[in-house]
Amino acid sequence: MEIVRVRDEATLVDWRRVHNEIVPPAALTVDEVRERAERNVLEVAYDDGVLVGCSTVRPPSEETAAMTVIARVLPAYRRRGFGELLYQHCLRQARGPVETHVLASNADGLRFALAHGFVEVERYLLPGDEIPFVELRLDELDDREAR
Template identity: 60%
Template sequence: MDAVVSLRIEPVSDDATLRDWQHVHNEIIPTDPLSLDDIRERARRNRLTVAYSGELLVGCSTVRPPSDETTAATVIVRVLPEHRRRGFGTAMYESELAEARDLAATIETIILESNQDGLRFAEKHGFVEFERYVLPGATIAYLTLRLADR
């Protein structure tokens, strides 16, 4: 757990952090790779962050505010596989959850069905599945989970 003490979470604010966010996203979601332009567009609507342990990139996150389609805020935390089970995901999640709670009472997350580590993490933190969908041309479903009242 000592590694978490050195966790630094930074907003995506320049080309270097855009590329780092892209690297993590595209490694964890290979079925839907994003270009830098895609990420720039997302950064206009959402809070995007990258997380580092020292200078080492460990993950990225998204906080999506409520929209016309949903009254929930969405929190998505991605940790590179080689950095999992060290507390990074929990630290990132707690930080992003605090941001999301300022936006909405209902919190959701979205996980690629094949990301079993991410699904276990979400369930451990109180999320329950309420929707699945497959993007056009894809074969792996995305799971939308909602944070259950505790």
């Protein structure tokens, strides 16, 4: 698997495709992705040139003192270890406490986060949505390094 940072129109469009397929309630326009690519580390994962996933590493902000790490793998490519590789790659860029956000209907994502030591902090609804997002947090640095 190759992981590349969003750096041009093609990688930006690929990142958006994965993001919007996995998180439809939070679908982003190309311009919104472009703006996020300046603030966050957005990366895309390919297996033999085939798009399989994308990730977000977001620095601490006014809203949260933790870094946010989110790995996403398209459903057709799950359970082959891509998620683990992508997640570990993202985690190596993070310092201090880490949080992640998973759509509550996303059983694969929730199980993955809980299996990696994340603990649920809260559930919140975006305006107009019916399915909540789950915010989870990973505090234990030792736990992270051991994995």
